[in-house]
Amino acid sequence: MAAPGGVAAGGHRVTAPRLSRAALAAAGTPLPAPPVRIVHLGVGAFHRAHQAWYTHHAGDDWGIAAFTGRRAELAHRLGPQDGLFTVVERGPDADRVEIVGSIARAHRADEVERMLQLCAAPETAVITLTITEAGYHLGADGALDTSDPAVAADIAALRAGAPPATPVGRLVAGLHARARAGAGPLAVVACDNLPELAARLRDAVAELASAAGLPPVEASFVATSVDRITPHETDAAAVAAATGWHDEAAVVTEPFSDWTLCGEFPAGRPAWERAGALFVDDIVPFERRKLLLLNGGHLQLAFHGLLRGHVTIAEAVRDPACRAGLESFWDEAARTVGPGADTEHYRAALLERFENPRIEHRLAQIAVDTATKLRIRILPVIAAETAQGWDARGARAVIQRWRTAAAAGLVPDVPPARAGREESALWQTAKLFARS
Ligand SMILES: NC(=O)c1ccc[n+]([C@@H]2O[C@H](COP(=O)([O-])OP(=O)(O)OC[C@H]3O[C@@H](n4cnc5c(N)ncnc54)[C@H](O)[C@@H]3O)[C@@H](O)[C@H]2O)c1
Ligand SMILES: O=P(O)(O)OC[C@@H](O)[C@@H](O)[C@H](O)[C@H](O)CO
Secondary structure (H helix, E strand, C coil), rough: CCCCECCCCCCCCCCCCEHHHHHHHHCCCCCCCEEEEEEECCCCCCHHHCCCHHHHHHHCCCCEEEEEECCHHHHHHHHHHHCEEEEEEECCCCCCEEEEECCEEEEEEHHHHHHHHHHHHHCEEEEEECCCCHCCCCCCCCCEECHHHHHHHHHHHHHHCCCCCCCHHHHHHHHHHHHHCCCCCEEEEEECCCCCHHHHHHHHHHHHHHHHHCCCCCCCEEEEEEEEECCCCCHHHHHHHHCCCCCCCEECCCCCEEEEEEEECCCCCCEEEECCEEEECHHHHHHHHHHHHHHHHHHHHHHHHCCCCCHHHHHCCHHHHHHHHHHHHHHHHHHHHHCCCCCCHHHHHHHHHCCCCCCCEEHHCCCCCCHHHHHHCHHHHHHHHCCCCCCCEEEEEHHHHHHHHHHHCCCCCCCHHHHHHHHHHHHHHHHHHHCC
16 A cells, blocks of 8 residues: 655655545555536535535435535545545544545536536436535525625626636526526525525526526525534544544534435435435525524624634633623523424533543634625524514524624634624614515
8 A cells, every 4th residue: 555645734744545535445444436416516624514414325326526615626636535624523532534425526616618528418407506605696685696606697697608716606507507408307405694584595596597598497495404513623533543544524523414405306315314414395494493593693692702712612612701792692592493493402412512522623723704704693583572562682692693703803814994884784684574
């Protein structure tokens, strides 16, 4: 077995051999590449720890062709490893590591022609996305923002038959390539933290196609709620020590994981339920509970924690002041979610997850795209509470702390000089929410 060694992301020299399918086969632990039946847009930390992990654990030989989002870097790290990577499940006391084999190929995002061919292939049955909330280019009303220059450029590109650049533009091109090939409808599963994302993406695809003068396309937009706290960290040295392989695409995640889905898969799907996925008739309670309690709770801890000098979620949640702010927001958010969603147990489980001291979930990683996230994760609580005549004190405090943290230069996406203006725009939206 070759032992070339290399320099890990952290800059330290590692002597373990590079992970690859040939190396695994030579070591007597083969993990052959499964045939591609899924196209993924926006491979990052979460896709590897979640959808790729579920697909691997489904055990029915479905392979993923994973395209990067804005940067090609991950394709360069996964490519030499034939798509293989290690998932480190970081519990409060110990790690559990495993090599995941479901990514059959990793591509750069700009390999658009390849993506279109794969979308048009009859074997392809599912397209998944994790491109962040901002990657959809939706406006405050949830519709495609056609005034966004990137969207306007894609409309022009699609009209001219040139390759589009946004993920929604590429999805439109992929679905049209499939329709032209007569390969039949497939399922689209958008796995970002946005409410009603399946319907919004369906409408955005229709709007973009129509603006570009293309006929409507058929696809099943599957609604989903995804959950697994996956911070941006890798640990090449620990992975090499645990597995014996040098891995430049390892991902660290928590042991907990949840995937709830609702919708049709007209061309089939992996048996994700074998890995614990849940298929339901109504996604709304799952989606609301997760977005308001977990993601809303993260925002509360991020702003409050940054103001109190903390760096990670685990530090912030152990600070009694931040914890009190969290509980106060959660009391209101739980009322907004409504009865029947077992918010009491969910909150208790969340506290344990947030307290995991070995997960370094940085507050600064959470405090990005903040205006969009506040609209989705905090304003609905203010609207629901004020509609009942209550003061929404816990949810309002999240917005006030966001403004204070932004004015102090602690929230990277809001320049201090704009903090006041951004805040009043948010309160305007809050009023609209409360009226609707
Ligand atoms: N990390 C988590 O714990 C977690 C959990 C649940 C859901 N999610 C969802 O997954 C998303 C990605 O999380 P991640 O941890 O993989 O982040 P990441 O930074 O590792 O990966 C993000 C991916 O999206 C692409 N991207 C970012 N902005 C884009 C844009 N404007 N246009 C096109 N592509 C773009 C990136 O290039 C990258 O491929 C989150 O924003 C969230 O919606 C994450
Ligand atoms: O990923 P974002 O930026 O939408 O939100 C930040 C975190 O709240 C989020 O990543 C959670 O950790 C995740 O949603 C847990 O499943």
